[in-house]
Amino acid sequence: MNSLILRAATRVLAPMMLMLSLFLLWRGHNLPGGGFIGGLVATSAIALQGIAFGPEVARRTLVLPPAVLAGVGLVVAVIATLPAGLVELPFFTGLWLKLDLGDGAILPLSTPLLFDIGVFLVVIGGVCAILLALEEDPETDQAGEP
Amino acid sequence: MPGLSGEGHAADEGLEGRFRSGRAVLTVVLAPFVAAGAAPLLVRLLGHRASFVLALVPAASFLWLVARTDEATPGILESTPWVPGLDVALDFSLDGLSLIFSLLISGIGTLIVVYAGGYLKGHPMLGRFFLFLMMFMGAMQGVVLADNVVSLFVFWELTSLASYLLVGFESSKPAARRAALQALLITGTGGLALLAGLLMLANAGGSWRISDLTGAGSWIQDDPLYLPILILVVLGCFTKSAQWPFHSWLPGAMQAPTPVSAYLHSATMVKAGVYLLARLDPALGGSPEWLWILTGIGGLTMLMGVVFALLETDLKLVLAWTTVSALGTLVFLLGPTHEPGAKAAMAFLLVHALYKGALFMAAGNVDHEAGTRDLTKLGGLMRVMPVTFATAALACVSMAGLPLGLGWVAKELIGAAKIALEDEFGITVIAATLTNLMLFCVAAIVAIVPFTGKPTEPAEHAHEAPWSMLAGPVVLSSLGLVFGMAPNLVADSLIAAATTAVMGRKATLDIVLFKAVDWKFLLTLATFAAGAVLFAFWRRSAARWRAALNPTLDRGPDRGYDHAMAGLAALATWQTRIWQPGLLHRYMAASFAVVTLAVAASLARGDVRFNLSFDGGRLIEWAVFAVTAAAGLVAAFATTRLLAVTALGMLGLGVAMIFMLFGAPDLAITQFMVETLVVVILALVLIRLPGFRLSSRSDRPRWLYGSISVGTGAIVTLLLLGVLAEPFDPRLSEWFGATAVPDAFGHNIVNVILVDFRALDTLGEIIVVFAAALSALAAIGIGARARR
Numbered sequence: 001m002n003s004l005i006l007r008a009a010t011r012v013l014a015p016m017m018l019m020l021s022l023f024l025l026w027r028g029h030n031l032p033g034g035g036f037i038g039g040l041v042a043t044s045a046i047a048l049q050g051i052a053f054g055p056e057v058a059r060r061t062l063v064l065p066p067a068v069l070a071g072v073g074l075v076v077a078v079i080a081t082l083p084a085g086l087v088e089l090p091f092f093t094g095l096w097l098k099l100d101l102g103d104g105a106i107l108p109l110s111t112p113l114l115f116d117i118g119v120f121l122v123v124i125g126g127v128c129a130i131l132l133a134l135e136e137d138p139e140t141d142q143a144g145e146p
Numbered sequence: 147m148p149g150l151s152g153e154g155h156a157a158d159e160g161l162e163g164r165f166r167s168g169r170a171v172l173t174v175v176l177a178p179f180v181a182a183g184a185a186p187l188l189v190r191l192l193g194h195r196a197s198f199v200l201a202l203v204p205a206a207s208f209l210w211l212v213a214r215t216d217e218a219t220p221g222i223l224e225s226t227p228w229v230p231g232l233d234v235a236l237d238f239s240l241d242g243l244s245l246i247f248s249l250l251i252s253g254i255g256t257l258i259v260v261y262a263g264g265y266l267k268g269h270p271m272l273g274r275f276f277l278f279l280m281m282f283m284g285a286m287q288g289v290v291l292a293d294n295v296v297s298l299f300v301f302w303e304l305t306s307l308a309s310y311l312l313v314g315f316e317s318s319k320p321a322a323r324r325a326a327l328q329a330l331l332i333t334g335t336g337g338l339a340l341l342a343g344l345l346m347l348a349n350a351g352g353s354w355r356i357s358d359l360t361g362a363g364s365w366i367q368d369d370p371l372y373l374p375i376l377i378l379v380v381l382g383c384f385t386k387s388a389q390w391p392f393h394s395w396l397p398g399a400m401q402a403p404t405p406v407s408a409y410l411h412s413a414t415m416v417k418a419g420v421y422l423l424a425r426l427d428p429a430l431g432g433s434p435e436w437l438w439i440l441t442g443i444g445g446l447t448m449l450m451g452v453v454f455a456l457l458e459t460d461l462k463l464v465l466a467w468t469t470v471s472a473l474g475t476l477v478f479l480l481g482p483t484h485e486p487g488a489k490a491a492m493a494f495l496l497v498h499a500l501y502k503g504a505l506f507m508a509a510g511n512v513d514h515e516a517g518t519r520d521l522t523k524l525g526g527l528m529r530v531m532p533v534t535f536a537t538a539a540l541a542c543v544s545m546a547g548l549p550l551g552l553g554w555v556a557k558e559l560i561g562a563a564k565i566a567l568e569d570e571f572g573i574t575v576i577a578a579t580l581t582n583l584m585l586f587c588v589a590a591i592v593a594i595v596p597f598t599g600k601p602t603e604p605a606e607h608a609h610e611a612p613w614s615m616l617a618g619p620v621v622l623s624s625l626g627l628v629f630g631m632a633p634n635l636v637a638d639s640l641i642a643a644a645t646t647a648v649m650g651r652k653a654t655l656d657i658v659l660f661k662a663v664d665w666k667f668l669l670t671l672a673t674f675a676a677g678a679v680l681f682a683f684w685r686r687s688a689a690r691w692r693a694a695l696n697p698t699l700d701r702g703p704d705r706g707y708d709h710a711m712a713g714l715a716a717l718a719t720w721q722t723r724i725w726q727p728g729l730l731h732r733y734m735a736a737s738f739a740v741v742t743l744a745v746a747a748s749l750a751r752g753d754v755r756f757n758l759s760f761d762g763g764r765l766i767e768w769a770v771f772a773v774t775a776a777a778g779l780v781a782a783f784a785t786t787r788l789l790a791v792t793a794l795g796m797l798g799l800g801v802a803m804i805f806m807l808f809g810a811p812d813l814a815i816t817q818f819m820v821e822t823l824v825v826v827i828l829a830l831v832l833i834r835l836p837g838f839r840l841s842s843r844s845d846r847p848r849w850l851y852g853s854i855s856v857g858t859g860a861i862v863t864l865l866l867l868g869v870l871a872e873p874f875d876p877r878l879s880e881w882f883g884a885t886a887v888p889d890a891f892g893h894n895i896v897n898v899i900l901v902d903f904r905a906l907d908t909l910g911e912i913i914v915v916f917a918a919a920l921s922a923l924a925a926i927g928i929g930a931r932a933r934r
């Protein structure tokens with residue numbers, strides 16, 4: 001789509017949406033948000049980019065091919081379930097590591113967070129895979145596509 | 147068994163005392179599977195010499211089993227807890243019947259593995275071949291050693307699967323693929339019948355243990371379900387053991403490499419059906435139905451197999467048909483459920499495995515070295531392949547039932563069994579004698595035609611097979627000779643022990659190699675003489691017999707199989723057209739209609755109260771409701787796709803606002819984002835669709851879809867009103883509220899549930915998202931290809 005307004009807006013909006021998605025992912029455990037919602041917000045940003053600048057630009061933003069990204073997310077989610085097994089707790093048991101940053105600030109890291117990151121990546125990768133495949137212009141030749 | 151059952155005896159107490167907690171029999175079953183897993187790697191490292199390493203596995207099992215022959219009566223029972231929570235255990239038993247089968251599987255298995263190393267030397271898929279072969283070996287051991295109905299069935303199906311893979315091993319040949327599929331479908335169908343029969347049997351008997359079911363005598367025959375059980379079990383056994391009319395897959399299975407034919411389709415797998423009949427004989431046998439079915443079908447198969455053998459020109463097919471005949475004989479002998487029959491069956495089982503294994507390997511040598519198995523082209527191989535000839539001749543002595551071979555002993559026992567049956571079944575004696583006569587002739591054909599006479603063209607460049615391919619036939623045919631001259635080596639330890647297991651009471655065996663010149667002896671001589679005469683006729687006019695009979699025989703069950711498969715495909719096409727028209731709106735309409743009717747039916751039947759209280763509602767609630775409802779109406783009456791999609795998005799946003807109003811921010815945000823993305827995706831799809839307008843009224847029954855929509859909406863509304871009338875159960879939400887922070891350190895209960903309490907569900911869901919994305923990609927890819 002060749003719209004100057006859309007392009008200009010996207011240049012500002014897309015990075016902000018991506019940052020918002022990370023913020024939602026991070027705060028999800030205590031406030032509305034989480035991997036699923038964060039993933040959808042990030043996907044919207046990618047979709048916006050795809051519409052404004054074409055799917056190639058959107059693909060570059062993702063770094064990895066979307067289906068691969070989803071696969072990585074799945075692996076991350078599975079990995080998050082494993083540490084519990086190492087300390088002889090049932091799989092999926094959440095483990096927490098609270099890093100003391102000094103000044104009373106605590107950085108809580110946990111396997112549920114890692115799991116949520118996996119969800120985040122699967123949602124982005126999965127939905128973007130469909131979106132970007134559809135955004136490829138059906139009229140032009142798709143020699144690069146399988 | 148000290149040293150092998152290292153688990154101590156404390157666990158025995160709970161298992162009725164007769165079970166041991168050892169792992170030895172389990173090891174016999176599992177070791178081949180382990181070897182199967184290692185086979186591809188071994189082949190990569192050692193080439194065809196991997197066969198020698200792999201052969202150590204069955205060889206060790208064989209030696210262990212030989213050392214256990216004394217314990218076969220009353221037998222060894224082993225139980226290993228597997229899923230104790232569900233009361234599932236790995237039960238194995240080793241009694242006389244299991245022992246003789248297990249010895250054949252491991253003993254012949256050892257020779258076959260060595261043989262296959264020579265036969266398939268240099269084959270690019272050798273690793274895969276050994277993987278399948280060892281897997282089969284383990285499965286077969288499982289079948290004959292299992293003492294649990296379910297594990298027996300699982301192993302039973304595994305043998306069918308392994309057979310499929312091995313028959314279709316040369317997967318580039320269409321004939322091999324067809325034969326593999328046919329074998330799988332026929333044995334698989336029988337397997338389903340067997341599953342039903344075994345479940346009914348276990349249910350009627352109240353135990354999953356085969357030893358419990360068979361140890362209690364023939365109680366089952368008073369059960370009203372006896373006949374269905376019998377028929378289902380027999381169907382399973384008959385398909386597996388290639389009885390008429392299910393025999394057609396066995397000759398087809400000769401597409402497999404010869405080691406497979408020798409092992410699976412002659413010595414072991416096809417006898418699984420015979421094994422199970424013998425195993426269940428104490429429970430199911432002895433009734434008139436059992437007698438008639440087994441003697442009738444077995445007798446027919448026995449006669450038919452050998453007649454067809456006479457009409458074949460392919461050496462392997464000749465042997466395959468005599469295998470069909472031998473399986474018929476075994477079933478026939480198990481029919482009467484008396485001791486002479488069981489003894490004869492067990493003796494014949496051993497004899498047949500020895501001579502047929504040797505003959506198949508000899509035939510494989512001929513094929514491998516001379517390049518053909520066609521009897522009309524072979525001749526004079528004796529000089530270039532003396533060892534192969536000697537083994538084939540020795541095996542044929544046994545097959546023909548000539549003195550000195552073990553076949554003579556079996557023939558004597560079969561004679562005794564026939565005489566015990568004679569009163570009611572005169573005709574079967576005639577059938578059996580005819581079979582003997584023709585079998586003699588086939589033995590002569592196999593031993594004489596390829597090896598004697600003037601060397602033909604294939605014989606000129608043939609040479610003797612390597613020793614790895616001679617070891618098997620030499621050992622097996624020599625054993626036939628040794629056991630034939632000294633039958634007491636196997637009489638008590640194997641045959642009598644197996645008979646004891648089949649009959650459920652102690653059996654003894656007295657073998658007298660030569661009794662007296664009486665009428666039976668003279669009949670035997672006459673049979674030999676008639677067989678020799680038949681052979682002479684065969685040499686002269688076999689070609690004419692084939693020309694006359696083959697057109698008729700082509701219309702046998704094999705042709706029936708083709709018709710059945712074509713019919714199945716037609717049926718599948720027909721019902722797919724009805725249920726899967728490929729029109730999304732038709733699927734949706736059907737799904738919604740069914741759900742609506744089902745809910746309506748249960749609402750109408752149940753005593754449901756509806757909560758109709760109404761507090762007037764807030765203004766903002768009314769506003770959201772009005773917008774949502776309006777969007778729904780616009781979507782329903784839209785004339786262009788774009789309008790419909792936009793209206794649907796509006797409707798979704800309205801629903802999101804309702805979530806927001808009622809305090810579910812997570813749900814609302816998710817709904818918002820999903821609706822946004824759905825509109826984007828649908829808009830992208832719309833661009834690709836040919837027409838922008840919705841299709842005209844005429845090809846969609848709008849009134850029907852309209853009433854389905856209205857009906858669904860009404861029913862869901864009623865359902866919700868009914869749900870609201872029930873008191874709200876707050877236990878779950880209170881529990882989550884109380885535990886989310888202390889146990890999972892999160893204040894957002896929705897997220898805590900998603901990533902911690904019910905993380906397994908979430909994992910399943912993201913796998914679905916992943917799979918859906920891949921499927922959509924594939925579908926889009928197909929569309930893109932189709933356009934080009």
